[in-house]
Each structure stands twice: as C-alpha cells, then as structure tokens.
Amino acid sequence: MKKMQIDVAVIGGGPAGLAAALKARKEGVEKVLIIERDVELGGILQQCIHDGFGIHRFGRRMTGTEYAQTFIDELEQTDIGVLLDTMVLEVTKEKVIYACNNKDGMMEITCGAIILAMGCRERSASQIQLMGYRPAGVLTAGTVQRYINLEGYLPGKTAVILGSGDIGLIMARRMKLEGMEVKGVYEIMPTLGGLTRNKVQCLEDYDIPLHLSSTITKVHGKKRIEGVTVAVLDKERKVIPGSEEYIACDLLVLAVGLIPENELSIGCGIEIDPKTQGPVVDEHFMTSVPGIFACGNVAVVFDLVDYVSQSAEIAAEGAAAFIQSAEQSSPEYVSIVPSGNVNFVVPQRITAGKETEVSIFLRVKKPDRRGTLDISENGNVTQSRRFATLAPPEMITCRIKVSGEAEVVLDMKEAANG
Amino acid sequence: MTLEEIKQSVGEMFPNVDLELSMDARTIVTVQGEVSSWQQVVDIGHFLAKLEGVRNVVNELTVKDLVIPKKDYSAFAEAGRKKGVIRKADVVIVGAGVSGCGIARELSKYDLDIVVVEMSDDVCTGASKANNGNIHPGMSVKPGTLKAKLNIEGNRMYDQWAKELGFALDWCGCLGVVTDERLMPAAEMVYKVALINGVVEPEMVDEKRALELEPNLANRHLNIIGGAYFPSFGQVESYEVVVALAENAAQNGVEFMLNTTVADVLHEDGEVQGVLTDKGIIEARYVINCAGVYADEISAMAGDKCFTIHGRKGTLAILDRHCPPEFNSVVMIMDMNMIQNQKNEESKGGGMCRTNEWQMLLGPSATEVPDKEDNTTTPEDLAYAMGTSSNPNAGYKDIIKTFCGVRPADYSEDFVIGMSEITHGFINVGGIQSPGFASAPAIAKMVEGIVLDDAKDIKRNEKYDPIRKPRVAFRHLTREEQDELIQKDPRYGRVICRCEQITEGEILDAIDSPIVPTTIDAIKRRTRAGMGRCQGGFCQPKVLEILARELGKEWTEIHLKDGNSRVLFEENRKGGAQS
Numbered sequence: 001m002k003k004m005q006i007d008v009a010v011i012g013g014g015p016a017g018l019a020a021a022l023k024a025r026k027e028g029v030e031k032v033l034i035i036e037r038d039v040e041l042g043g044i045l046q047q048c049i050h051d052g053f054g055i056h057r058f059g060r061r062m063t064g065t066e067y068a069q070t071f072i073d074e075l076e077q078t079d080i081g082v083l084l085d086t087m088v089l090e091v092t093k094e095k096v097i098y099a100c101n102n103k104d105g106m107m108e109i110t111c112g113a114i115i116l117a118m119g120c121r122e123r124s125a126s127q128i129q130l131m132g133y134r135p136a137g138v139l140t141a142g143t144v145q146r147y148i149n150l151e152g153y154l155p156g157k158t159a160v161i162l163g164s165g166d167i168g169l170i171m172a173r174r175m176k177l178e179g180m181e182v183k184g185v186y187e188i189m190p191t192l193g194g195l196t197r198n199k200v201q202c203l204e205d206y207d208i209p210l211h212l213s214s215t216i217t218k219v220h221g222k223k224r225i226e227g228v229t230v231a232v233l234d235k236e237r238k239v240i241p242g243s244e245e246y247i248a249c250d251l252l253v254l255a256v257g258l259i260p261e262n263e264l265s266i267g268c269g270i271e272i273d274p275k276t277q278g279p280v281v282d283e284h285f286m287t288s289v290p291g292i293f294a295c296g297n298v299a300v301v302f303d304l305v306d307y308v309s310q311s312a313e314i315a316a317e318g319a320a321a322f323i324q325s326a327e328q329s330s331p332e333y334v335s336i337v338p339s340g341n342v343n344f345v346v347p348q349r350i351t352a353g354k355e356t357e358v359s360i361f362l363r364v365k366k367p368d369r370r371g372t373l374d375i376s377e378n379g380n381v382t383q384s385r386r387f388a389t390l391a392p393p394e395m396i397t398c399r400i401k402v403s404g405e406a407e408v409v410l411d412m413k414e415a416a417n418g
Numbered sequence: 419m420t421l422e423e424i425k426q427s428v429g430e431m432f433p434n435v436d437l438e439l440s441m442d443a444r445t446i447v448t449v450q451g452e453v454s455s456w457q458q459v460v461d462i463g464h465f466l467a468k469l470e471g472v473r474n475v476v477n478e479l480t481v482k483d484l485v486i487p488k489k490d491y492s493a494f495a496e497a498g499r500k501k502g503v504i505r506k507a508d509v510v511i512v513g514a515g516v517s518g519c520g521i522a523r524e525l526s527k528y529d530l531d532i533v534v535v536e537m538s539d540d541v542c543t544g545a546s547k548a549n550n551g552n553i554h555p556g557m558s559v560k561p562g563t564l565k566a567k568l569n570i571e572g573n574r575m576y577d578q579w580a581k582e583l584g585f586a587l588d589w590c591g592c593l594g595v596v597t598d599e600r601l602m603p604a605a606e607m608v609y610k611v612a613l614i615n616g617v618v619e620p621e622m623v624d625e626k627r628a629l630e631l632e633p634n635l636a637n638r639h640l641n642i643i644g645g646a647y648f649p650s651f652g653q654v655e656s657y658e659v660v661v662a663l664a665e666n667a668a669q670n671g672v673e674f675m676l677n678t679t680v681a682d683v684l685h686e687d688g689e690v691q692g693v694l695t696d697k698g699i700i701e702a703r704y705v706i707n708c709a710g711v712y713a714d715e716i717s718a719m720a721g722d723k724c725f726t727i728h729g730r731k732g733t734l735a736i737l738d739r740h741c742p743p744e745f746n747s748v749v750m751i752m753d754m755n756m757i758q759n760q761k762n763e764e765s766k767g768g769g770m771c772r773t774n775e776w777q778m779l780l781g782p783s784a785t786e787v788p789d790k791e792d793n794t795t796t797p798e799d800l801a802y803a804m805g806t807s808s809n810p811n812a813g814y815k816d817i818i819k820t821f822c823g824v825r826p827a828d829y830s831e832d833f834v835i836g837m838s839e840i841t842h843g844f845i846n847v848g849g850i851q852s853p854g855f856a857s858a859p860a861i862a863k864m865v866e867g868i869v870l871d872d873a874k875d876i877k878r879n880e881k882y883d884p885i886r887k888p889r890v891a892f893r894h895l896t897r898e899e900q901d902e903l904i905q906k907d908p909r910y911g912r913v914i915c916r917c918e919q920i921t922e923g924e925i926l927d928a929i930d931s932p933i934v935p936t937t938i939d940a941i942k943r944r945t946r947a948g949m950g951r952c953q954g955g956f957c958q959p960k961v962l963e964i965l966a967r968e969l970g971k972e973w974t975e976i977h978l979k980d981g982n983s984r985v986l987f988e989e990n991r992k993g994g995a996q997s
Contacts, residue, residue, distance in 0.1 A: 001898060001901045002901075087913035087916065089897075089919060098897055100904060102908035102910075102911030102922075105901045105911060106898075106901035106904060121955060124952060126735075126818060126820045129800060129820065131795050131796055131800070132795065137983075139958075143954075147959060153987070154987045154988050179990075224984070250987075
C-alpha cells in the first residue's frame with residue numbers, strides 16, 4: 001500500500017476544496033493535497049452553466065464554471081497536489097486517509113490536518129416518501145442538470161418539478177430553454193424553498209407556474225413515468241380532499257432538499273449537529289476531532305457559493321494554524337445558541353477565554369419582513385444587527401464580537417418599531 | 419362436502435351475493451358471479467378453499483364498477499405464430515424467479531435441453547426480488563401442508579446452496595420475546611408448531627437466555643416473561659441467490675430467453691407440446707410453470723384451471739446505516755400493539771429484520787390488490803412497514819428506499835406443485851409466496867423428482883458443475899486486500915457508487931456473465947451500485963455510461979428496468995461529455 005505524508009489534505013475539489021487548498025498554501029502550509037473523486041476539479045459547479053455566482057466575492061455575475069475556473073487557474077500556478085478520480089474510503093481520528101484510484105491503488109495518507117469539503121447530496125424519492133410506482137423518469141434536479149448540461153442528453157420532454165429548492169428553479173428555466181415543456185413547480189411548504197431571485201428569474205420570466213402548499217401523492221406509470229397526481233395541502237400539510245389532479249408528464253424532477261455528505265465525518269466519530277446535518281464546528285470550522293475541519297456544504301448547506309469559499313478559507317486558516325501550533329488537543333468551548341426566529345447558527349461554538357471577532361452564518365425559522373438579531377452574553381445584549389426581508393432559504397451572515405467568557409445567545413426578534 | 423353443501427355454506431356466509439358454483443372430480447371449486455368489492459372476491463375465495471373436501475378454488479368473480487386488469491396475450495401470440503417453431507427443447511421453464519432458476523439449475527444435472535423463458539429483461543424481477551430475504555425456519559406454516567414440508571426441507575438445504583453458489587447466507591436466528599402474560603400461550607403455540615413441523619432446534623427461552631442471545635435487549639428495559647428462539651432463521655439478499663442460481667444453470671447449459679412472453683401453452687390429447695411465445699414456438703416434452711403472479715393464467719393455457727392467484731402486495735422500507743439494527747438476530751417483541759398491527763389474517767406480513775449489509779429492513783405489509791402488477795407504495799402500507807419497527811431510534815427520516823412486491827397467493831394459501839392431471843408433461847409450481855424463498859431448494863428437488871419419475875430415461879449431465887464462484891465485493895475486503903486487488907486489476911480502483919463503495923471492476927464483473935445485465939436496475943441488483951443513501955443520484959450517469967460502453971449501445975438505449983423505461987430521450991448537445 002502506498003504511504004504518503006501530507007500537511008493539509010483537502011477532501012473534495014469543488015468550490016470549498018479549491019478555496020481551502022489555495023488558502024492553506026497561502027498561509028504557508030508546505031504540502032497541500034486535494035483528493036477529488038471526479039475526473040476534473042470544480043465539483044458541482046462543472047454543471048452550473050447559469051450565472052449568479054461570485055457577486056459577493058468578485059463583484060460580478062459569473063457562471064458556476066467560470067467561478068470554479070478562476071480558482072483552478074490560480075491552483076495551476078501553485079505546487080498544490082491534486083489526485084483526481086480518487087475516492088476517499090475512510091478518514092480516521094488519527095487523521096489518516098484511506099483513498100484509492102486505478103493508478104496508485106490503495107493509499108494511506110497521514111495528515112497534519114484534514115479539511116472535509118465533500119459537499120452535499122440531494123434528497124431522493126424514497127426519502128420524501130414519494131408514493132406510487134417507481135418508474136424511469138424520476139430524477140433529482142442535480143442528476144437532470146448533469147444529464148442536460150454536462151452529458152448532453154434530455155431525460156424527458158414534459159416535466160413536473162417537485163420542490164422549489166434553488167436547483168429545481170434553475171432547472172425549470174434550463175429545461176424550458178432546452179425546448180422542454182415545464183408543467184409547474186409544486187412545493188409542499190407554503191413558502192418558496194429557494195432564493196427569491198431565482199423565482200423571479202427562472203419561473204416568472206418564463207411563465208412557469210409555482211404551486212405552494214402542494215405535493216405529489218402518486219407517481220403513475222409502471223415502466224416510464226406517465227404522470228403524477230398533485231394535490232393541495234391544508235395548514236397541517238394534509239391533502240385537501242377533492243383537490244387531487246392528474247398531470248401527464250414524462251419526467252419528474254425532485255428538488256426537495258440537500259443533505260451535507262458526512263459519511264466520512266460520521267465514520268471517524270465527528271459530532272454532527274442534527275439541525276445543520278453537518279459537523280459541529282468552532283470559529284475555525286474545526287470539528288469535534290482536533291485537526292479535522294469541515295467547510296462548504298459539508299458543514300452546512302449554503303445558498304451562495306461565495307459563502308462556501310469564505311467558510312473554506314476560514315477552515316484553511318484554522319488548519320494552517322493547527323499544524324503550526326504545538327497544542328493539538330480540543331480547546332474548551334462556549335456555545336453559540338440560536339433563539340427566537342434563529343433556526344441554527346454556524347459555528348455552533350467558539351473557543352473559551354479568548355476575545356475574538358467571528359463570522360457567523362445563520363438561517364431563520366420563518367419569513368419575516370424584518371428582524372433584529374440580538375447578540376447577548378450572560379443575559380446582556382452586547383450587539384444588535386438589523387435585517388430586512390427574512391426568509392429561511394436566504395442565509396444571513398455577519399461578524400460578531402464575542403468575549404469567550406460565556407455562552408453567546410443569538411436571538412432574532414421581530415423589529416420593534418417601524 | 420358435496421357441491422350442495424358448499425352452496426348452502428357459502429349462502430349462509432355471504433347471503434346477499436349471487437354466486438354460481440361448480441366442482442370438478444378433483445374437488446376444485448369454480449366460483450363465478452359479480453360482487454361488490456375486491457375484498458369480497460378474496461374473502462369468498464378463501465372461505466371456499468377452507469371448506470372441508472375442497473382442494474382449491476378457481477375464482478372468476480368480478481366486481482361491480484371495477485375493471486380488473488387482465489393481461490392481453492393476443493399480440494404476443496400473433497407475433498409468435500408468425501415466427502413458427504424456433505426451438506426444440508426437452509424442458510421449458512416459464513419464469514426466472516427463485517423457483518424457475520432453482521429448478522433450472524437442479525435439472526441441469528441431467529442430460530436435458532432446458533430453456534427458461536422470462537417476460538422481463540432479467541432474472542429475479544418479480545416477487546423473488548421484492549421480499550425481505552428471510553430464510554424462514556418453518557414455525558409459522560400450518561403443519562401438514564406442502565408449504566410446511568418444503569419450508570423445513572428447503573431451510574436445511576440452504577447451507578449447501580450458499581456453499582456451492584457463493585452467496586452470502588447469515589444464520590442470524592429469530593428470537594421472539596413476550597412482554598405480556600396474555601401472549602405467552604401464543605409463543606408456546608409457535609414453539610409447538612415448530613416441533614411438529616420439524617424445525618431445527620427450536621428453544622423456549624426465559625429472560626436470562628433471551629438476554630444472553632441478544633444482550634442489547636437489556637437497553638429496552640422490557641419485562642421479558644419468556645419467548646422462543648429459532649436458530650435456523652437465515653438472511654440472504656434474494657437477488658444474489660437468484661442470479662447465482664441462474665448463472666450456475668447457464669454454466670451448466672441452460673438457455674435463458676429474456677424479454678420473452680409465453681402467450682399460450684401448446685397441448686394435444688392431454689400431452690403438452692411446448693409453448694407459444696412472442697419470439698416463436700418452443701417445442702418441449704415438459705413445461706414447468708413458475709410464472710409467479712401469472713401462474714394461474716399459464717395453467718389455464720395448458721387446459722388446467724386448478725387455482726387462482728390473487729396478488730397480495732407488500733411494501734418494504736430500508737433504512738440508512740446511520741440508524742443501524744440493534745440486534746444481530748431478528749427480534750420480535752410480542753406485545754398487544756404488535757398483534758393488533760397484523761391486519762391480514764392470511765399473512766402476518768413481515769417484521770423488523772435487517773439485511774446482510776447491516777441496514778434495518780422493515781415490512782412487508784400485506785394488502786390484497788386486483789391488479790397483479792400493482793406494486794405501488796401507499797402511505798398506509800408504508801405505515802404498516804414502519805410500524806413493524808420496535809427500534810426507538812428509527813423513523814421515517816431514516817428511510818432510504820421504499821419498494822413493493824406482489825405475492826402470488828392462491829386461495830388454498832399453500833403451494834400448488836405437481837404434474838397436471840389434465841395435461842401430462844405440464845408441471846405447476848404455483849402459489850409460491852412466503853416462505854417460497856426458504857422452500858426454493860426443496861421445490862427444485864421436488865420438481866426434479868416429478869420429472870425423473872415421469873421420464874425414467876434421463877442420463878446425467880457429465881459436465882455438471884454445481885460450483886459458481888462468488889463475486890468479489892470490494893467493500894468487504896481489508897485495505898491490504900483492496901490494494902492487492904487494484905494492483906492486479908486497476909478497474910477495482912475506480913469507485914463508481916460512492917454510497918456503497920462499488921467499483922467499476924465489480925460492475926464489469928457483473929456484466930461478464932452468461933446472463934448479461936443490460937439495465938441500471940439489473941446492475942444494481944448484482945452489485946449494489948445505486949442501493950445506497952443517494953439512490954443512484956450520483957452513480958446512475960456513470961453506470962449508464964459503463965453499460966452503453968460495454969454493450970455497444972447509445973446512451974439513449976439504456977433503460978432503467980424492463981419494458982420502455984429508458985432514462986434519456988435524445989441528445990441535446992452533440993458530443994457532450996463523451997467527446
């Protein structure tokens with residue numbers, strides 16, 4: 001078995017992994033290695049040919065492929081190692097990676113620090129208890145995107161989309177542009193699952209109807225999908241009797257949520273936050289296993305790639321500091337606790353006894369016209385931030401100052417006046 | 419019972435329905451008429467079959483305002499007649515499920531020309547696929563039935579099958595514990611039935627013994643009063659068994675004709691002549707009917723209406739490995755709740771077990787359906803399956819796959835196996851539902867006996883080899899073994915299915931078979947690619963690419979499963995990633 005020693009190994013060569021590797025190298029880490037399972041770098045951005053990427057980071061609207069290429073170009077100017085077409089099978093607490101490919105066989109890679117950047121996967125038909133037959137023509141939005149944008153094939157002619165997550169909205173437009181008929185987007189919740197800008201640019205501009213509080217109760221077609229039964233839901237999310245309607249289609253696209261891919265993390269005993277479904281991380285995006293960091297959609301599903309890169313760079317700084325420091329054990333922490341309309345916050349905790357300024361990423365539980373985020377320690381509000389047009393799909397980020405002396409409570413209240 | 423007595427008895431039980439009843443010399447009762455619901459069709463069938471002196475029931479009842487889907491064979495028949503005789507064989511086996519493939523392999527020991535005809539694109543696509551892979555010990559079958567006999571015999575033969583055919587078999591055992599005094603007699607009854615049937619080493623257990631067998635039961639803090647343990651409960655992956663049987667049969671000379679539908683059974687003067695399929699006529703001395711839910715229709719084609727299949731569908735759920743099974747054996751915690759959950763009195767339905775790949779497997783439910791191909795999942799059936807779980811950590815959130823199969827149940831609720839008394843040379847293997855999988859080796863032996871008794875002149879196949887080499891499962895190897903394998907064959911270094919860690923080497927190995935898998939699902943059944951938590955979201959395009967490449971087909975020609983189930987319609991950009 002081939003054995004290697006690496007300072008910082010990055011698992012995943014998508015937007016998180018690329019940004020992490022570059023940052024780690026810039027921070028002076030000597031041996032940086034990206035391990036990527038695909039045959040090319042870029043991750044899911046390879047199939048994101050639509051624009052809207054990089055507005056925060058580069059101040060312009062780029063396609064996903066352009067955004068990724070910017071990093072890949074930069075990477076090519078460095079001595080960062082890249083293993084393509086290589087699958088990581090296991091990560092251990094001792095920071096040993098087992099990975100294989102068809103050239104090197106099995107590799108045992110001993111690392112100073114590891115940055116997990118595997119991204120996320122899509123919720124599948126069975127996971128949302130889609131009922132009826134299980135024919136061909138039921139695909140997740142990401143798979144449809146891959147077939148259409150990357151492989152060059154249409155998986156249907158007449159589509160229905162279940163779920164209004166961002167990829168679903170993007171694919172609604174894409175399919176329309178490819179000459180397909182898109183019958184409509186059905187969303188189980190009373191609110192949109194994706195970004196408002198995507199609703200405007202992908203549905204409204206293309207006359208694609210959006211049906212909120214609606215779902216699919218049955219898939220028809222024994223071999224290839226022939227249609228779906230859609231139904232309207234009441235406030236308890238129960239089907240309103242008599243609201244069922246049959247819609248003929250030959251493709252059902254599922255855009256029903258993303259799940260951080262944390263099989264490797266769980267395998268090495270990393271603590272997972274049930275809310276984010278990603279590792280519990282500190283202000284450096286370090287997980288509960290010292291020296292193993294998580295960033296991008298592994299840590300929490302972000303809605304903008306700009307934030308993915310940002311989280312990756314924070315993790316890379318942390319990893320660089322970790323291997324340069326003598327202290328390799330887990331520090332003492334104080335928690336950051338969500339309250340009020342805050343659903344979750346990343347990082348979930350910060351190093352105790354250290355005054356610091358931290359970037360936080362949070363989502364609200366329910367939409368609101370505006371809200372005030374109170375940051376308090378020991379019951380005293382230390383800072384407040386105001387936000388307008390709150391919605392669960394729109395992630396909120398800001399920097400806060402913490403003393404490290406006590407638990408930090410983040411409480412989002414409805415704005416009091418005006 | 420005479421026909422008059424039967425009529426009276428039915429009349430009393432179902433006073434408001436107008437039934438036409440007849441009975442043949444074999445005491446097979448045929449019932450016709452129109453009733454008000456499908457449940458009534460099923461209830462009348464079961465009622466008649468249970469009457470003393472009734473061998474079986476041909477149920478031709480219809481339901482007011484309900485179209486009962488019927489398979490139309492006419493187009494298949496027409497296509498086949500045009501082609502005429504395409505093949506002469508000794509034996510035609512209709513259906514490539516566990517019965518058909520098991521019998522094919524058993525008969526391949528002899529100097530016989532055997533053809534297996536299967537309407538689907540692959541072996542193991544019906545009830546043999548969609549079940550929980552339990553090898554039942556034989557304590558829940560009625561003593562004295564053919565089912566009981568074959569279940570016990572079959573169970574004892576599985577070790578040999580596993581050894582010869584190279585599939586995974588885990589004798590995990592089944593432990594039933596009772597937590598309610600009122601249920602103790604039920605547990606004792608199961609134990610007694612096990613003794614009567616001849617189950618291997620059944621054992622009554624007390625709390626101490628139960629905890630010794632399953633230490634994790636202590637975490638449940640149950641008040642265990644007693645229970646019963648059956649060490650001869652086994653677990654297999656059902657498709658692995660059937661593929662192994664089929665491959666070994668093919669190795670020994672059996673021909674498999676897939677995508678071929680039998681449209682008629684040819685017979686003359688009480689002798690079977692062969693079958694008419696959509697591909698043409700295959701002449702044969704013996705026709706063995708292993709057609710699952712269609713077995714009654716095939717038997718009728720042979721001029722022998724002697725049973726009716728009513729589909730009983732079962733929904734199952736597989737859970738994520740993040741929510742692992744608590745117990746190594748299949749543990750049934752018997753309380754009043756569980757008893758009330760058993761709604762279908764003819765079938766208790768399945769319970770909480772686990773796959774050999776260490777995932778929780780729940781169900782199946784048991785719901786009567788008029789359409790034999792209705793394998794739709796419904797919220798009610800899924801609720802039943804999920805309700806069989808006693809694991810406090812498991813819930814809907816953990817489901818990675820729900821699926822459903824249709825059991826081919828007849829009204830005697832027993833197996834119907836034997837040479838037809840009407841058409842000589844036609845052998846029925848019908849009504850093979852649970853414990854059909856456990857019984858399969860014994861069913862194969864029994865049919866072998868029927869053929870040998872009848873033919874008498876059969877020689878052995880000198881080249882017969884019962885051994886089928888097990889396929890390599892990369893995920894089960896140590897890191898060193900994995901490294902060694904990749905060094906020998908680099909194709910094992912490319913992981914295609916990330917969730918289940920299935921390599922390109924395994925997929926290519928599966929394609930390199932006498933029975934070539936041609937669809938995404940066929941690859942899934944053989945390798946597990948796509949069976950993990952993302953359900954093929956990531957690996958489907960890769961598997962599709964490999965299939966197209968290996969089979970020399972266009973991407974648009976690759977199907978998900980049988981029939982018209984292609985994944986892609988047309989190219990939208992010439993030379994996408996392929997160029």
